[in-house]
Each structure stands twice: as structure tokens, then as C-alpha cells.
Amino acid sequence: MATRYFGKPIRRNEDPRLLRGEALFVDDVHRSGMLHVAVLRSQYAHARLLGIDASAARERPGVVAVYTADDLGDLNQPGPLLVTPPPIERLVFHERTQRQLATDKIRYAGEALALVVAESRYIAEDALTDIFVDAEPLDVAVDVEKALAPDAPRVHEDLPSNVAAHVIQEKGDYAAAQSRADVVVKRRFVYDRGTAAAMENRGVVADWDGKSRRLTVWDTTQAPIPVRNALAAVLGLSESQVQVIAPFIGGGFGPKIMFYPEEFLVPWVAMRLGRPVKWIEDRQENFFGTTQERGQVHEAELALTREGRILGVKDVFLHDTGAYDPYGLTVPINTQCTLLGPYDVPNYYTEFTVVFTNKTIVTPYRGAGRQHGVFVMERLLDLAAKELGLDRVEIRRRNYLPPEAFPHNHEIIFQDFAPLVYDSGNYAPILDRVTEMIGYEQFVGEEQPRLRAEGRHVGLGIVSYVEGTGIGPYEGARITVEPSGMVNVAMGVGTQGQGHYTVFAQVVADQIGVDVDKIQVVTGDTREFNWGTGTFASRGAVVAGNACHAAAVVVREKILRLASDELEVAEDDLELGGGRVYVRGAPQRGIDLGALALKANPMRGAVKPGTEPGLEATSYFGPERGATASGVHAMILEVDPETMMVEIQRYVVVHDCGRVINPMILEGQMHGGVAQGIGNAFYERLVFDDYGQLLTASFMDYLLPTATDVPRVETAHQETPSPLNPLGVKGAGEAGAIPVAALFAQAVEDALAAYDLEICEIPLSPNRLFEMVEEAKEGA
Amino acid sequence: MPESIAIRVTINGQPYERSVESRLLLSDFLRHTLELTGTHVGCEHGVCGACTVLLDGEAVRSCLMFAVQADGHALTTVEGLAPNGETLHPLQAAFREAHGLQCGFCTPGILMAMVPFLQQNPNPTEAEIRDALSANLCRCTGYQNIVEAVRLAAGRLTET
Numbered sequence: 025m026a027t028r029y030f031g032k033p034i035r036r037n038e039d040p041r042l043l044r045g046e047a048l049f050v051d052d053v054h055r056s057g058m059l060h061v062a063v064l065r066s067q068y069a070h071a072r073l074l075g076i077d078a079s080a081a082r083e084r085p086g087v088v089a090v091y092t093a094d095d096l097g098d099l100n101q102p103g104p105l106l107v108t109p110p111p112i113e114r115l116v117f118h119e120r121t122q123r124q125l126a127t128d129k130i131r132y133a134g135e136a137l138a139l140v141v142a143e144s145r146y147i148a149e150d151a152l153t154d155i156f157v158d159a160e161p162l163d164v165a166v167d168v169e170k171a172l173a174p175d176a177p178r179v180h181e182d183l184p185s186n187v188a189a190h191v192i193q194e195k196g197d198y199a200a201a202q203s204r205a206d207v208v209v210k211r212r213f214v215y216d217r218g219t220a221a222a223m224e225n226r227g228v229v230a231d232w233d234g235k236s237r238r239l240t241v242w243d244t245t246q247a248p249i250p251v252r253n254a255l256a257a258v259l260g261l262s263e264s265q266v267q268v269i270a271p272f273i274g275g276g277f278g279p280k281i282m283f284y285p286e287e288f289l290v291p292w293v294a295m296r297l298g299r300p301v302k303w304i305e306d307r308q309e310n311f312f313g314t315t316q317e318r319g320q321v322h323e324a325e326l327a328l329t330r331e332g333r334i335l336g337v338k339d340v341f342l343h344d345t346g347a348y349d350p351y352g353l354t355v356p357i358n359t360q361c362t363l364l365g366p367y368d369v370p371n372y373y374t375e376f377t378v379v380f381t382n383k384t385i386v387t388p389y390r391g392a393g394r395q396h397g398v399f400v401m402e403r404l405l406d407l408a409a410k411e412l413g414l415d416r417v418e419i420r421r422r423n424y425l426p427p428e429a430f431p432h433n434h435e436i437i438f439q440d441f442a443p444l445v446y447d448s449g450n451y452a453p454i455l456d457r458v459t460e461m462i463g464y465e466q467f468v469g470e471e472q473p474r475l476r477a478e479g480r481h482v483g484l485g486i487v488s489y490v491e492g493t494g495i496g497p498y499e500g501a502r503i504t505v506e507p508s509g510m511v512n513v514a515m516g517v518g519t520q521g522q523g524h525y526t527v528f529a530q531v532v533a534d535q536i537g538v539d540v541d542k543i544q545v546v547t548g549d550t551r552e553f554n555w556g557t558g559t560f561a562s563r564g565a566v567v568a569g570n571a572c573h574a575a576a577v578v579v580r581e582k583i584l585r586l587a588s589d590e591l592e593v594a595e596d597d598l599e600l601g602g603g604r605v606y607v608r609g610a611p612q613r614g615i616d617l618g619a620l621a622l623k624a625n626p627m628r629g630a631v632k633p634g635t636e637p638g639l640e641a642t643s644y645f646g647p648e649r650g651a652t653a654s655g656v657h658a659m660i661l662e663v664d665p666e667t668m669m670v671e672i673q674r675y676v677v678v679h680d681c682g683r684v685i686n687p688m689i690l691e692g693q694m695h696g697g698v699a700q701g702i703g704n705a706f707y708e709r710l711v712f713d714d715y716g717q718l719l720t721a722s723f724m725d726y727l728l729p730t731a732t733d734v735p736r737v738e739t740a741h742q743e744t745p746s747p748l749n750p751l752g753v754k755g756a757g758e759a760g761a762i763p764v765a766a767l768f769a770q771a772v773e774d775a776l777a778a779y780d781l782e783i784c785e786i787p788l789s790p791n792r793l794f795e796m797v798e799e800a801k802e803g804a
Numbered sequence: 805m806p807e808s809i810a811i812r813v814t815i816n817g818q819p820y821e822r823s824v825e826s827r828l829l830l831s832d833f834l835r836h837t838l839e840l841t842g843t844h845v846g847c848e849h850g851v852c853g854a855c856t857v858l859l860d861g862e863a864v865r866s867c868l869m870f871a872v873q874a875d876g877h878a879l880t881t882v883e884g885l886a887p888n889g890e891t892l893h894p895l896q897a898a899f900r901e902a903h904g905l906q907c908g909f910c911t912p913g914i915l916m917a918m919v920p921f922l923q924q925n926p927n928p929t930e931a932e933i934r935d936a937l938s939a940n941l942c943r944c945t946g947y948q949n950i951v952e953a954v955r956l957a958a959g960r961l962t963e964t
Contacts, residue, residue, distance in 0.1 A: 035901065035903075043882075043892060043896040043905070044882065044885070044892070047908060051844075052841035145832075220943075223852060223907070223941065223942070223944075225846070272908065274844070274908070274909025274910075276907075306848055307852075520907055521905075523906070692944075692946075695945055695947075696906060696946045723941070724849065730937070730941065731937035731942075732934050732938045734946050734947050734948070737946060
């Protein structure tokens with residue numbers, strides 16, 4: 025098979041629509057007679073809800089209805105547990121999910137209390153102020169450590185404490201390894217909360233057609249098929265009556281995977297009132313009502329030999345899940361399973377406690393806990409290198425799993441319920457390439473000393489990571505060659521900017537010999553494709569991509585079989601290309617695929633027993649387990665000692681995600697991930713006060729990095745194909761973001777070496793760096 | 805119901821006359837009254853820049869203006885950049901070529917901010933482009949390919 029498209033930087037099919045402003049986003053949906061919803065959210069983080077008086081709101085002109093928990097009755101059930109915990113021995117998990125509207129108790133500021141439905145959003149928001157909420161404030165559990173105190177306020181009073189879950193996983197015998205170690209490095213690490221802040225907020229539009237008894241829902245979801253399934257179940261409809269469309273989505277990054285209360289309530293209101301209904305989250309609501317991530321405290325230790333060989337790691341951590349835990353244990357298990365990185369760690373003890381707090385719910389956001397593990401491990405290695413007098417590059421190199429170690433079984437359970445087995449990898453060449461690209465020896469040996477002598481504070485960072493990607497269960501694709509010669513590819517995963525309309529077309533194009541721009545990918549519409557789970561865990565290219573490949577292989581076979589009959593030539597003598605199938609060596613003898621598609625739809629009298637119509641195939645792909653991508657990032661930065669502002673001067677990424685489908689799109693994923701990582705490391709922080717109030721709920725206070733904060737990223741790829749799928753690909757969506765905090769901390773420490781800082785917390789900020797330097801000066 | 809005020813605006817060369825509430829945001833007027841949904845809304849407090857449109861040729865945040873303030877003025881939205889339907893505006897084409905967009909939600913605002921920027925500064929340096937772009941937030945691209953796209957477009961616009 026010629027690969028004319030796979031591996032090429034093909035321009036994106038979806039761009040013209042997006043660039044002209046013609047692409048449909050959820051808030052662009054207009055329906056005749058549409059009503060608008062505003063959500064009343066709790067001002068308190070923790071309170072007894074005594075009553076809601078909405079009578080004045082109901083009387084406001086233009087208000088059609090106001091709903092509270094009382095109006096929902098039995099429908100107001102706890103939401104679904106989206107991911108059950110993996111089968112780990114001795115695992116404790118208390119499932120507590122949010123009701124659609126709060127009933128007797130409020131558990132976080134921003135929890136939905138009531139809905140106003142009105143003729144316009146303006147009127148609906150006016151009416152929110154008419155509603156009187158009678159609530160008795162309770163003491164608040166905000167800090168993840170204090171929430172575990174015996175006398176801490178309990179988020180869920182039916183539980184004996186705020187412990188939501190407890191998990192221990194072990195490999196080997198850490199205690200024995202520690203006892204024979206030459207050096208043990210032990211520290212406490214704190215990684216605080218952030219938010220995904222996709223540029224498009226969430227939104228739902230629902231339209232119930234009472235005559236055809238069909239519900240159509242436009243939803244900013246990363247997982248339209250699970251939303252369809254859940255809606256049908258709770259509304260008592262057949263799945264075939266519900267169509268969920270995730271059109272163009274303005275960024276996902278994880279928090280759009282959930283089944284939020286609004287995703288149920290808006291369709292429910294549309295059915296109840298018999299009118300189309302729209303709810304669009306505003307940015308302030310997004311800071312409270314959309315799930316967040318991060319918030320862990322680690323007590324970790326690394327045991328090594330004098331030569332810097334790792335003997336074992338012990339990590340005990342707390343994970344803040346907020347008021348509920350609808351996404352199970354995915355985030356802390358990712359932390360636990362990513363900490364080991366590319367290293368040979370013979371003994372590992374890892375224990376975590378998930379804690380309920382009176383804060384917004386925590387679920388995966390790009391990296392989904394992986395960056396916490398990488399931060400802990402990379403920081404421990406830096407500290408160990410310092411203590412042993414070893415070079416930081418050398419200590420990493422000494423501990424890499426060698427290429428012959430794969431598949432490598434880490435003997436603990438990963439988020440996909442399978443043992444954590446790395447399928448493939450080749451780490452040392454990536455490290456070599458990065459040190460060469462960033463000019464490590466030259467910088468450390470010459471440039472840095474020279475600049476330091478001039479009084480400048482320049483530092484370098486270099487860290488490694490792996491990313492478990494492309495987990496199951498499965499995805500599918502249906503490919504149809506149409507009589508026009510166009511090829512339709514229908515899939516179940518939604519798209520949020522990853523280039524699905526292009527990369528999946530590339531996979532198909534090579535198999536059936538059609539140009540990429542003749543391939544129309546349809547994704548995120550449950551009417552078009554009925555089975556699947558969604559876009560998350562860096563799995564689109566791996567799982568859906570291989571499903572596309574499998575379907576394309578079958579369509580290719582069908583094309584060859586039919587063309588062989590039509591042209592009276594053996595299949596082996598046929599070739600596909602340029603939208604035609606033709607005789608090898610005699611390209612004029614052939615047939616257009618469109619014409620062949622017409623012949624594949626047989627007329628009367630032409631049907632043989634067993635005939636299936638069409639040049640069409642549906643295939644599924646479910647990997648045995650995830651494929652492990654890896655990489656090394658390096659940066660050079662300078663700190664201004666007056667302002668403590670950081671200027672990143674160089675940033676290098678060498679990444680291995682197996683075979684690359686579209687390097688242009690892959691590099692874009694890296695750039696964006698790095699930018700989010702930089703935001704996480706230095707600019708963005710969700711600050712909660714002692715009452716559980718979020719103090720940074722706007723873009724004036726929660727600082728997303730801008731074009732002047734994010735550096736040019738230099739990228740290179742290494743391709744170690746995954747043996748777990750026919751395309752040999754691994755996921756890449758989250759990799760850019762994962763190691764940045766660890767890298768940033770190392771580079772800042774290096775830049776401020778004169779103060780001998782130890783950075784064991786993220787996010788940093790100019791203020792925090794200033795404090796740390798002042799503390800160091802006082803200590804000295 | 806609040807009082808309505810009659811306004812006249814020209815958008816992408818086409819005149820519109822509507823009665824609007826005084827409190828109606830220009831962004832909502834464009835998107836929901838006129839269904840010109842190419843202009844996007846990301847924050848409604850003037851930080852993200854997704855709602856940027858041209859008012860008499862100058863970039864403004866349409867979420868920070870009321871529709872009544874646009875009375876008598878000429879607006880250009882992203883739909884007006886390449887009106888003939890077939891070709892893209894050189895800036896749009898450069899964004900596609902340089903992969904300057906991913907989810908595409910912030911893109912209309914960035915295009916509308918960069919059009920007047922390139923008119924005022926036809927040969928910008930990278931630092932100048934980044935400075936101009938810093939008025940718009942993008943969460944997907946890390947800005948690098950947006951910078952490339954603007955540079956590419958600058959070169960082409962000055963050639964023609």
C-alpha cells in the first residue's frame with residue numbers, strides 16, 4: 025500500500041468553515057420559538073437548604089417556568105458514575121454523585137439550585153435575582169488535609185469521614201529496597217487546582233418534536249453517544265428517539281466528557297414545555313459549574329544506590345475530588361501509574377486517599393493526573409542528583425528502561441482495568457536528541473557561567489515522561505463510497521479541534537485511493553453512528569483511527585472484488601488511486617469509484633444470493649490495552665530578579681507517539697499542550713478562601729497565558745510504533761501538557777541557583793517566587 | 805418589558821434596521837438577533853477577544869458594547885472577510901496553511917483583530933505580532949502557528 029497521505033502535513037478539511045464563521049457551534053443553533061434557561065447557583069459552599077421561594081420569579085413578565093428540586097420529583101436522582109473503579113484488591117470507594125438540582129444540602133459554591141426558563145436569556149437572568157433561597161450556612165471543608173481531621177465538617181454526612189476512596193498498589197517490596205539504599209530522598213509536594221478554560225463554555229440546546237416523538241439535542245460534549253444513552257434512560261425514551269449532536273466544539277480538554285445536570289435538565293424542560301430550549305453557560309458559571317482538576321498533596325520518597333540507580337519509590341498522596349466523585353478514580357490512578365515514567369523501578373509502594381471537599385467537582389483535564397506523578401518523580405530525581413553529585417541528564421539516562429525491556433509490566437492496575445504494561449519505547453535516543461537540540465553541554469558549560477558572571481539568572485530544565493494513551497474500550501467507523509465518488513466516514517467520537525475531519529480521512533485515503541478532500545468525515549452525531557464512547561485519554565487517533573483503518577481495508581476488498589468482476593481482471597492486477605480502480609500497467613482500463621458504487625447497489629435481476637449492497641463497511645477496534653507514548657522536554661529561561669517574571673527563551677520537545685499520521689496537527693497538539701502546561705506552572709491558579717469561595721472566577725483573575733507568555737516550541741519526533749494496533753500509533757493529545765510543571769520547577773531552581781531553592785509546589789507565580797527567594801535569604 | 809430603541813447599522817455592507825432593548829449587547833445582537841453567528845463569545849468581560857469585530861474599521865469587543873452604541877456605524881464581522889463564498893481572505897488562507905487554528909472558536913476574533921493590525925503595520929516583527937495577539941486568548945494552539953499565519957499573511961498582503 026502506498027502511503028500518500030499517512031504521515032504528511034495535510035491541510036485540514038474543516039478549516040474553511042471555521043475560518044469563514046460558518047461552522048456550527050452549539051450556541052449558533054437557533055430554533056423557532058426557542059426559550060432560554062438561566063441556572064440559579066448556590067452562593068454558599070456548604071449549607072443546609074431549607075427552602076426556595078420562586079414565586080416572584082414566576083410572576084416576572086417573560087418568565088415561562090421556574091423549576092426547583094421539588095418540581096423534578098423522582099427524576100432528581102444522583103447522576104451516573106461514569107467510570108467505575110478498577111478491580112484493585114482492598115480498594116475502598118464511596119460513590120457520591122450530584123443530583124440534577126440540590127435538595128436538602130448544598131455541597132459547593134456553584135451547585136445548581138433552580139432553573140429559570142424565559143423568553144430571553146436576559147429575562148431569565150433578571151428572574152434569578154427574584155428567587156429567595158433560604159439556607160443555613162455550615163462549616164466548610166476546603167483544604168484537602170484539614171478535611172481529614174476528625175472534627176472536620178462532613179461533605180456527605182452519611183459517611184463516617186470525608187474519605188471518598190482509598191487505594192494501595194504495590195510492586196516488589198519497597199521497605200526492603202529502602203533498607204539497602206545508599207540514599208533516600210524524601211519530600212512533600214503540593215500540586216494545586218486549575219481549570220481547563222476551553223474558549224467555548226458549555227451549552228445545550230434541546231428540541232422535542234411531539235409529533236414524531238423525537239428529541240434532538242445539541243451538546244458541547246466530548247462523548248455524544250454516552251450522553252444519548254444516559255438521556256434515553258432517564259427520560260424513558262428509546263435510544264433511537266434521541267439524537268445527540270456534538271457539532272464543532274470550542275475546545276474540550278476533558279471537562280466536557282461528563283453528564284452534567286444541565287445536559288439532563290434542558291432536554292427535560294424542552295419535553296415538558298414542548299418548545300425548543302437553550303442554555304449556554306457563561307464564563308463565570310464555567311468557573312463554578314464545570315469540573316476542575318488538580319489538587320494533590322504527596323509525601324514521596326525515592327531510594328537509590330550511590331550510583332544513582334533507583335531501588336524503589338514510595339508515594340502516599342491525597343487527592344481532592346471536590347464535592348462528588350462521578351468520574352471514579354481515573355485521575356489519582358493516572359497519577360499513580362504515570363509516576364514511574366520511563367524508569368526501571370523495581371519496587372513501588374503507592375497509596376492514595378481521595379477526599380471530599382466543599383469545592384467544585386474534580387474530573388480529568390488534559391493530563392488527567394499524569395502531570396502530578398511526573399512532577400513528583402522528576403523532582404525526586406533532581407533532588408537525588410543534587411545529593412549524589414550527579415548530572416541531571418545522567419541520572420535519568422541511568423534509570424531508563426532499555427529498548428529490550430518491552431513489553432514491560434509494572435504489575436499495578438491502570439485506569440483501563442488492565443495491568444500497567446508499557447507496549448514499547450526507546451527512551452535514550454530521545455534524551456540525546458533533546459540535549460543536542462537545546463545545546464545542553466554548551467549551555468551548562470559555557471553560556472550559563474558567562475551569563476551568571478554578568479549577574480543574569482538563566483536556567484535550564486530537562487525532564488522525561490511517559491503517557492498511557494489510547495485506552496479502550498472500543499470505537500467504530502462506517503465508510504461508504506457514494507455514487508458521486510465522495511467517501512463518507514461516519515464515526516462516534518466527537519471532535520474539539522484535533523483535526524479529526526482530516527486525520528481520519530488520511531487513514532482512509534491511503535487504503536481506497538481517494539484524495540483527502542474527497543472524504544467527508546462525520547463525527548459527533550448519534551444519528552450517523554450509533555456505537556462508541558468518546559474523545560478522551562488521548563485515544564481518538566489510536567482507537568477510532570484504527571477502526572477507520574479496519575473499515576477502509578474492508579471497503580478496499582469490496583472495491584477490488586467488484587472491480588475484478590466488472591473489468592474481468594484478477595484482483596491482484598488491480599490498483600487504486602485518484603478515485604479510480606484500474607488495471608496495473610494499463611491505467612486507462614479502469615472505473616471510477618463512484619460508478620463502481622452505483623454498480624454495487626444492484627438492480628432487479630442482478631442480485632446473487634448473499635449480496636450486500638454498497639461499497640460500505642462498518643468496523644470496530646478495541647485495543648487490548650493502552651499504548652505508551654513518551655518524550656523529553658527541555659527549556660531555557662531567565663528570571664528577572666526584580667519582578668520575578670520568567671522569560672522562556674528556548675523550548676524543545678522530542679516526542680514519540682509511534683507512527684505519525686499528520687505531523688502538522690501533531691505539532692499543533694504539542695504547542696497547545698505546552699502552553700497549557702506553562703499556564704498551569706506559572707499563571708493559572710484557582711484560589712479558594714476559607715469559606716470555599718472561589719476568588720479567581722474571571723479571566724481578569726485567572727490568568728491564561730497569552731501570545732507574549734508562550735515561547736516558540738521546537739519539536740522533533742521519534743517513531744517507535746505500537747505493536748498493539750495495525751497503524752502503530754499512540755495518542756498525543758495530552759503529552760504537551762504533562763511534564764511542563766516539573767520542567768519549569770527545575771529550570772527556575774537552576775536560574776535561581778544562587779538562592780538554593782527547592783521548588784516542591786505548583787503553580788508558581790512571580791509573587792510566590794519572590795516569597796521563596798525572600799525566605800531563602802532569611803534562612804541564609 | 806423594557807423600551808425598544810430603533811437602530812440602523814451596516815454590517816458587511818448590508819444595511820439593517822432593528823428595534824432593540826437598550827441593554828442588548830452588540831455581540832448578542834449580531835449573533836442572536838441577526839444570526840450572524842461567526843462572531844463568538846468566550847467570556848463576556850472583554851478579556852478573551854473572541855467577539856472582536858470591526859466598528860468603522862477598528863477592532864472592538866462586541867461583548868463590551870451595546871447594540872444601540874453601534875447605531876449609525878458600519879461593522880465588519882468574520883462573515884464579511886471573504887464575501888464571495890469561494891476564496892478565502894489572504895489572512896484566512898494563511899491560517900489554514902500555517903495550521904493557525906484548532907477548535908476554531910477564538911479564530912474569528914483573532915482574524916478581526918489582525919486585519920486592522922496588518923493595515924496599520926504591514927511588516928510587523930514577531931514581537932509586534934505577539935504583542936498584538938496578546939489581546940486575544942487561544943487555548944488550543946499555543947499561539948505559535950497563529951504568529952506564523954499572521955507573518956505569512958503580512959508578506960502576501962504587502963506583495964499584492
